[in-house]
Amino acid sequence: MNSAVSVAVSQDDREEPRRTAPVRAWLWLLAGLVLTMILVGGATRLTDSGLSITEWKPVTGALLPMSEEAWQREFDLYRQIPQYELVNKGMTLDEFKSIYLWEWGHRQLGRFIGLAFFLPLIYFAWRGQVRGRLFFTIVAIGAAGGLQATVGWIMVASGLKPGMTAVAPVKLMLHMLIACGIFSALVWVATGLGRFTAENAPARIRATASLLIVVTMVQIALGAIVAGLDAGLSYNTWPLMDGRLVPSAQTLFPITPWAENFVESIALVQFNHRLGAYVLLLLAVLHAVDAMRSMPGSATAHRAGLLAALVLVQAAIGITTLLLVVPLEAALLHQGVAVLLLGACVHHRRRLRAPAPLAAPARA
Template identity: 40%
Template sequence: MASILPGLRRAARPLSRDLFICHQCRKQSIPLGRLKLPVKADLSRTIRFNSSAAAFPESNTIKNSPLTSLSKTISNAEKEKAIPKKGYFPETSSNTVAYWLLGSAASVFGIVVFGGLTRLTESGLSITEWRPVTGSLPPLSSADWDSEFAKYRASPEFKLLNAHMTLEEFKKIYYMEWTHRLWGRFVGLSFVIPAIYFVARRKVASHMSLRLLGISGLIAFQGALGWYMVKSGLKDDLFAPGSHPRVSQYRLTAHLGAAFVCYSAMLWNGLAILRQNAALSHPSRALVQLEHLSGKHLSFFRKSVAGLAILVFTTAMSGGLVAGLDAGLIYNEFPRMGTGFHPPASELFDPFYSRKEDRSDLWWRNMLENPSMVQLDHRALAMTTFTAILGLWAYTRFNKRVKSAMPNNARKGMLGVVHLLMFQVALGISTLIYLVPTPLAAAHQAGSLALLTGVLVLGNRVWIPKRTLRLVQQRVKQAAAVHPPVMRPMGAQAFKADLNALKKHGPPKPLRSTRS
């Protein structure tokens, strides 16, 4: 035993130098090929005793080991999970789609105003057939004009109102209605064809593609509803005998309401896309703005704006009933209606409009079919809208907490709504006093849609879209993960506090190592 120990002592130093790699070399990732190994060192023994033997590319056994394959499989799976799978639809819609929606909304705004002119000039019943394709062209020959005029002469409107109308006068009202219908076809084609293109080119998000489909269906329904409205004025049995030939006020209001809904959908979605893309371009700033809007001081204001939109829409629909019944031609003074602020109760609830023996439909038929009651309802809704908008403006102006929390663009939007309201009230009173002249009546109808536009723009500025908020939060988290926040220098108060603690307790003691 004593003879073996000296030999082991002599071999211990070369063994540790030849068969092991120091920790410092492994830490610096020095390739083994650059290490100077003694000639006597056996490579197989070195791999056997070396813990970093996997670094040798020549070792097929280590490269193809089950543990190495399992680690690669797990690594690839984690990489696949980290990369989000992209679907067919993009995450957000393009700004081009937003501008196209706003342009389509402007076209619908124009056709609403032109439709009012068509009604005021009594041109809507000049075309007695609905031909969506072949009706795109006007009569091109004298025979075609004679045929169209013959069809109009068979209508109740010609027999009761326009029995002395000439062919040249007929052409004027015919071109008014033809232009109105042609404009409607243009609205449909200019919306459906670009919508298909944007979806095919993947410029529209998935939820927005469904909305575009809904608006396309609404446009088609609007065209069918327009003909259904015109049809009500071409038959004697659809209105009272001996009365003025006109379309049904119910169908006219439904046609007008569908146009308002279609316009609102285009406008709202166009503004929503622009707002979302602007927020995602600066997610940190947008997150602060959205969190500020979600504060309790603006909660009542946001809900009130939504209520205003419903109130303005309802008032406009009551105006459609007034137009359908020509109720603006009676009681042409304001604010009084005859000898008082409202007509007599016997006139407001006239049994003439009831169609049941038990008079159970007396109140609602008078509200929808009695011109006096319909005008009173429209006045009441208009004054309610006027009071509500001014009250909300005063709330944001004189409530200090709400005023300080109101964003600048929301404050301007609220003021713009007040200006549109004043303009619309002036148009309404002037239209009533001057016995519904065509320019003022058309401007009053356009003013109702303009007022609804102002309320929708204001709502878009203060509303909190959940999807946009979620996308903004995701972008902020991703940015924080890629670029972690940098520690900023402490403030003056924190510096003084640390300085006082240093004077009182002295410098902190260094931590002792637990390693022996």
């Protein structure tokens, strides 16, 4: 009897990786598509293309204008919004087409990700490869994708209001955070389906690994507000800002009421992003040193060291982007590495587990 059970368990152990391997590959592919979507969205923002399509047509909007008359209609709609009047007045139709294609590509990629999510999910569920808690977890990620599309349109609509020439920075931040949350969830689930030996890590290591995820997300949020305000185009020196390590209160808090400075003051928004970078780098280095001392030679220590190195590289990219006054290529590299860093933090934390409790001594 025991022999039969052992054979059955052994068979299940061999079948499980085969059953989940395609699902894991699909989830990693989705994570890659979400990363691409974030980069295309960043390019759309940096080229001021996000308001070029003034209508939300989830189905018919998948088609490009097919004639000069159709292009002219889209251009006429764009010329009715404040961004054209206040920023791009006199733009030619050909110039309009270049920004329109960025936004159209961003939306088209979103549609493609939706198909790449739901069609394989239906197939894997039908085959029994995705079931139970895994199925509901993945469905929840899909629901977050639907929320993201809705927030994206609300964000665009905020930039179409009278007097607005760009999307609201807070809505841009929310849009970015949801995208990063979806990316993180995909990495978490995909990592969990992999065949690896989870390392027994002390509570302190697990706590700082979790904190790295939180601080990275906060730093990405601060970066989104910087992008929303074009704050990187000002104070293009480092380590000094406005000639000082810490700018004056008048520079940081010029707006009344006081609280609005945290999302509207260019100086304060950029300064907070700088502080966030210092905190993240310090935390990553301390985590790496702690892991190397507590678990020398382990995979945990190796990954923690790589994370610290990646944060340092990201900081260097950020400083370079600032000093060069935010060229498109450097800004996209900075954004892409930020998301990769977040994924690396999530992967690192997923690989850790609490040490098994000591067994109670047997009673005589």
